[in-house]
Amino acid sequence: MKTCFHGKKKLCSLLFTALLVMAVLGGCADGTGESSGDNSSKESVTDSQGTASTQESTQEQEASGDMYGGSVVVGIQQDIDSLDPHKATAAGTKEILFNIFEGLVKPDENGHLIGAVASDYTISEDGLVYTFTLRDGVKFHNGNAVTAEDVKYSLERVSGLLDGTPLISTMSAITAVDILDEKTVQVTVGSANTELIYSFVAAIIPAGSGEEEGADPVGTGPFSYVSYKPQEGIVLAKNPEYWQEGLPHVDQVEFKIVGDGDTALMELQGGTIDIYPYLTDSQAQVIQNNYQVISSATTMVQALYLNNGTAPFDDVRVRQAICYALDKEEINEFVGGGTGTLISSCMPPTLKDYYTDLNDTYGTTANVEKAKELLADAGYADGFDMEIAIVSGYEFHMQTGEVIVEQLKKVGINATIQGMENSEWLEKVYNGREFDATITCLTSDMTPGYLMNRFQTTSGKNFINFVSSEYDEVYQKAQAAIDLTEKAEYYKQLQKILCDQAGSAFIQTPADKTALSNRIAGYKFYPVYVQDISTVYIVE
Incomplete structure (x- = not known):
């Protein structure tokens, strides 16, 4: 069995190395038939493109007592939907819980997987058996040491082995979780999947605590739960027994709900928050x-996500007309200052060897005549009325909606924005599927299947009600493919099907503009949707 240790730069296996080279623009990670050494202490000063980020290169300091203590306030746009890490749905919730919980592995700021609760893992040559070695000295916030029984319980809970209900769909591939000894847990899966290792970021919680996590969450992360007030925010405290030496730096972090864009701007101008992500250009x-x-x-x-199960969006010609009506270049420039990357399907361009550029299909500027032609052909020559549901706290999406409303007017579509709280959006739009259209961002990990799986006809995450037997068949082939060139080709076919059928009007992968107080240093961007406060420190 070959090995791959990040810190020693040894050769990885061709199979999983190739997958992650594609995924993270040249990075090396661990995979099928491999073992992963512990590189958790390795620090890297890079952004998601692999280049030195400005704030870290200019503010990097040696560790000293001056870097510890104090508190920071992070502004967030929405309330959380659950404190239970296995049941949380909203990306805005998961980015907070990243500070409380850890899986057997977790991503670093470059998208690589590093050891967390596990110090090491191996995957059998046939890809069916994952063996994890637990890290010494990892404790839950309640002071108890993490045991193999805790890991077994957590994995059986998320996979559905515990009660028949998988809480994380990808983990339903697990057929058995066995304790080999007090430090070793073996996981068996039904079929090989080169992307599955990323699912082991699922939080490890104390055995039997599942029903308690929603009220009093206990994890192993750098911060522990203190309090939560609906519509106000959540307060976390430093975990003094955190296993990673030197982290975290600050004693307390408050994630403060700041509401709509105007309120956020007032808070920023008043200096009452230290960190605020997802700024609009204005x-x-x-x-x-x-x-x-x-x-x-x-x-x-x-994207402007369209409900394919509701008229008139059940007509592909109407959906295509909307795609032609949008001027994505104008949206990108107005809302993000031109920093986004325009797309026409649901794959981030950062997954460069899986991504295919389909912007020629509808163009990146509006084709009003083509849009009107398709609407007329579908029986809507005079247009129609529609509502666009948007979470009010996300100013980026609200401004996008304002631009789109004006663009749709030019083809005869009268769109109105329906602002709502995140809890209402989750209930009515995401879970209830009672909507015409919505503007939001879907978040991805560093695997190509993370987003593409949700457009399968029977997927519980298929909130746009996209239906395509061809898509379903190709997706299954992509999952079964072991050869990565073949796998990449299937994913490109999926993107094209979704684009040609105009499953939704895909716009861009926006850049994350973040405001940092001048008293803050050590902030790191991740290519996945998290807010890691463990490395943040105060320089005053």
């Missing part, structure tokens, strides 16, 4: 003299 312009404004590429996919 917000960045207003506060740039008082804050550090930094940005990085993301794996988020912003």
